[in-house]
Amino acid sequence: MNWNIPIADLLAIMLGSARTGAFLMICPPFNSRFIPGTVKALLSVGLTLPMAPYLRGTIPSLETADIVVSAALQVFVGASLGFLVAMIFAALQAAGDLLDLFGGFTLAMGYDPLSMNQSSVFGRFYNLVAVTILFATGGHQMILRGFLQSFRTMPLNLNFDLATFSQLLLKGVGELFLAAIQIAGPLIIVLFLTDVAFGLLNRVAPALNAFQLGFPAKIFVLLLLSGLSITTLPTIIEHLVEESVTAVLKLTGG
Numbered sequence: 001m002n003w004n005i006p007i008a009d010l011l012a013i014m015l016g017s018a019r020t021g022a023f024l025m026i027c028p029p030f031n032s033r034f035i036p037g038t039v040k041a042l043l044s045v046g047l048t049l050p051m052a053p054y055l056r057g058t059i060p061s062l063e064t065a066d067i068v069v070s071a072a073l074q075v076f077v078g079a080s081l082g083f084l085v086a087m088i089f090a091a092l093q094a095a096g097d098l099l100d101l102f103g104g105f106t107l108a109m110g111y112d113p114l115s116m117n118q119s120s121v122f123g124r125f126y127n128l129v130a131v132t133i134l135f136a137t138g139g140h141q142m143i144l145r146g147f148l149q150s151f152r153t154m155p156l157n158l159n160f161d162l163a164t165f166s167q168l169l170l171k172g173v174g175e176l177f178l179a180a181i182q183i184a185g186p187l188i189i190v191l192f193l194t195d196v197a198f199g200l201l202n203r204v205a206p207a208l209n210a211f212q213l214g215f216p217a218k219i220f221v222l223l224l225l226s227g228l229s230i231t232t233l234p235t236i237i238e239h240l241v242e243e244s245v246t247a248v249l250k251l252t253g254g
Helices: 005-027 037-058 065-101 121-136 141-147 162-204 210-252
Strands: 111-114 117-119
Touching: 005 065, 037 117, 037 141, 065 121, 065 162, 065 210, 111 121, 121 210, 141 210, 162 210
Parallel strands: none
Antiparallel strands: 111 117
């Protein structure tokens, strides 16, 4: 069987898939190691196929050097967009790490099979809850729609604006730390006051060894407050999704 496939359409889809694949490799929650590489590759092609009409007229020349340069540029653009989204969502991981630090869980680092490295207890817990809420609320669809919009505003023969990317990168770093402090700040204050209370108790009654009693008390307070704070995560994740999509649209000019 002979299939007549226009070279221009095939080239446009492959270059677009390179951008989509780089985005899926970095952007949460699609960067999970539980998703096989083959599935990610097929998903990148499937997501790019509907955008083929917007890419057909923007392909570079058929010279080998131009195709290689364009493919490298698409990978860079996709990775940049995915990194902006990942950096904003890293606030949840950072908030969990802060809770581990102040709550005394830093010694209980566990092996995370998703990232193939050591992960903090509450950092991983917040991450899993965030991914679950993201899929349950359809936030992943909003992220994909924001990314696919880049094919309309940033064609294959684009000129990537590094100045805008640098500004968004700096703004994203600031929002990462601000969001992490906002999420973990109230719990950290309570844990600090707990340490102060046990410190005063140790001064009043040194024989009680208040600091030894404080470890299980801090763990109990942390588990109780973190369980209550989960109710605020859907609102926080909705805000993070809006921020990430806005950042992608700003970079792509949408």
